[in-house]
Amino acid sequence: xxxxxxxxxxxxxxxxxxxxxxxxxxxxxxxxxxxxxxxxxxxxxxxxxxxxxxxxxxxxxxxxxxxxxxxxxxxxxxxxxxxxxxxxxxxxxxxxxxxxxxxxxxxxxxxxxxxxxxxxxxxxxxxxxxxxxxxxxxxxxxxxxxxxxxxxxxxxxxxxxxxxxxxxxxxxxxxxxxxxxxxxxxxxxxxxxxxxxxxxxxxxxxxxxxxxxxxxxxxxxxxxxxxxxxxx
Amino acid sequence: xxxxxxxxxxxxxxxxxxxxxxxxxxxxxxxxxxxxxxxxxxxxxxxxxxxxxxxxxxxxxxxxxxxxxxxxxxxxxxxxxxxxxxxxxxxxxxxxxxxxxxxxxxxxxxxxxxxxxxxxxxxxxxxxxxxxxxxxxxxxxxxxxxxxxxxxxxxxxxxxxxxxxxxxxxxxxxxxxxxxxxxxxxxxxxxxxxxxxxxxxxxxxxxxxxxxxxxxxxxxxxxxxxxxxxxx
DNA sequence: CCGGATCCGTAACGATACTG
DNA sequence: CAGTATCGTTACGGATCCGG
Numbered sequence: 001x002x003x004x005x006x007x008x009x010x011x012x013x014x015x016x017x018x019x020x021x022x023x024x025x026x027x028x029x030x031x032x033x034x035x036x037x038x039x040x041x042x043x044x045x046x047x048x049x050x051x052x053x054x055x056x057x058x059x060x061x062x063x064x065x066x067x068x069x070x071x072x073x074x075x076x077x078x079x080x081x082x083x084x085x086x087x088x089x090x091x092x093x094x095x096x097x098x099x100x101x102x103x104x105x106x107x108x109x110x111x112x113x114x115x116x117x118x119x120x121x122x123x124x125x126x127x128x129x130x131x132x133x134x135x136x137x138x139x140x141x142x143x144x145x146x147x148x149x150x151x152x153x154x155x156x157x158x159x160x161x162x163x164x165x166x167x168x169x170x171x172x173x174x175x176x177x178x179x180x181x182x183x184x185x186x187x188x189x190x191x192x193x194x195x196x197x198x199x200x201x202x203x204x205x206x207x208x209x210x211x212x213x214x215x216x217x218x219x220x221x222x223x224x225x226x227x228x229x230x231x232x
Numbered sequence: 233x234x235x236x237x238x239x240x241x242x243x244x245x246x247x248x249x250x251x252x253x254x255x256x257x258x259x260x261x262x263x264x265x266x267x268x269x270x271x272x273x274x275x276x277x278x279x280x281x282x283x284x285x286x287x288x289x290x291x292x293x294x295x296x297x298x299x300x301x302x303x304x305x306x307x308x309x310x311x312x313x314x315x316x317x318x319x320x321x322x323x324x325x326x327x328x329x330x331x332x333x334x335x336x337x338x339x340x341x342x343x344x345x346x347x348x349x350x351x352x353x354x355x356x357x358x359x360x361x362x363x364x365x366x367x368x369x370x371x372x373x374x375x376x377x378x379x380x381x382x383x384x385x386x387x388x389x390x391x392x393x394x395x396x397x398x399x400x401x402x403x404x405x406x407x408x409x410x411x412x413x414x415x416x417x418x419x420x421x422x423x424x425x426x427x428x429x430x431x432x433x434x435x436x437x438x439x440x441x442x443x444x445x446x447x448x449x450x451x452x453x454x455x456x457x458x459x460x461x462x463x464x
Numbered sequence: 465c466c467g468g469a470t471c472c473g474t475a476a477c478g479a480t481a482c483t484g
Numbered sequence: 485c486a487g488t489a490t491c492g493t494t495a496c497g498g499a500t501c502c503g504g
Contacts, residue, residue: 008348009345013261013351026245046240091458096324096325097247103247228459
């Protein structure tokens with residue numbers, strides 16, 4: 001009857017009571033890209049049951065992680081959006097996602113694994129220096145293997161869209177592949193190196209492209225993201 | 233029969249495939265304090281089934297998060313210990329644990345919730361500046377409410393023990409309560425303020441006590457732990 | 465006593481069907 | 485589009501048992 005909890009007065013245990021069940025953190029990951037509808041989530045999270053998604057969304061709303069909102073007039077659709085607690089959780093998830101990158105080797109990649117360019121992008125977007133994006137308004141189209149996603153950087157706000165409808169009004173197109181993104185996320189490769197090696201190709205507005213490289217950290221790694229690193 | 237995975241080529245999803253199941257991260261938390269025996273874990277993780285613990289330990293060993301080791305002669309007991317991947321995971325868990333602290337309010341604390349001084353200490357220990365502990369060899373006894381734990385800081389290595397057997401050979405005794413630790417972990421209170429307000433009492437070697445305050449961050453908060461904070 | 469394995473009832477999840 | 489209802493399957497929890 002009652003929800004299963006660990007019954008421990010501990011920050012980690014309490015956090016896991018809230019977001020530790022199956023699918024919950026992946027729902028949060030989806031919302032890190034921006035507000036999403038119920039059917040968007042159902043589509044992105046292949047294998048989740050529709051009733052389980054509804055149940056998880058209710059739990060997350062009760063916990064104050066997200067809230068439900070109706071979009072302004074023309075669309076008027078119902079979307080789920082991260083609140084303050086949800087955005088803080090998003091930041092806390094970056095180290096965990098970077099840790100998990102170690103298990104993203106090509107060998108253990110199953111042939112039927114799904115891939116979306118939005119997935120690495122939402123974590124990389126968390127690493128963008130917001131101070132450098134206050135005066136910007138650019139749209140970056142990322143083509144990672146077969147998947148595309150559009151990252152819109154506007155006045156310090158970042159949204160990521162699945163690239164479907166809109167025409168090619170992106171300022172810069174970034175063409176690369178999954179393995180390169182994994183190598184960069186694992187800290188084995190810098191963005192500059194990847195560009196020099198031709199593993200990333202940039203096309204379009206040169207100024208916008210330069211700003212993109214500038215707003216991202218030179219090298220990504222767990223050690224650089226979480227402070228107070230253990231020396232040894 | 234095959235293990236349930238998300239089937240997504242994403243760092244977070246892959247990470248959760250490895251450590252996302254029930255109890256797994258709490259096992260890792262226990263090992264953050266130092267090597268532990270099977271029965272120690274069973275005792276600390278109230279409610280876990282004995283077969284589930286064995287299964288989780290096998291999964292974590294297969295994933296390279298921990299390894300099994302037999303202690304040197306006199307004791308000769310079998311212990312589980314974090315490996316490199318496990319220690320990196322430990323660092324990645326700190327932000328998540330600090331996020332979860334927001335749900336540690338006194339109102340929602342159930343009367344039968346268990347508490348162990350080791351739980352907050354393992355995360356706080358991760359925030360200790362290792363550069364400042366290289367030349368140290370001190371033992372700190374933390375009394376948090378009814379629970380005690382001993383933190384041994386030796387040449388940059390930190391181990392945390394349940395305070396049971398050994399006599400009071402601690403260099404410093406720190407007396408405080410659960411609420412104070414939560415307030416500090418949530419960033420609502422600095423350690424200095426807590427000492428001044430009498431919410432933390434320090435007894436023993438004054439030099440060792442001063443070094444303890446010095447090796448800890450002045451204020452703890454998610455924002456200070458994860459870099460590239462979103463400004464707004 | 466330590467480190468599990470086995471068994472079984474219950475809770476959680478997954479897939480499909482159905483509804484306002 | 486945004487869910488609820490139902491039902492078979494898997495995972496978990498508690499107890500018992502077993503070998504070193």
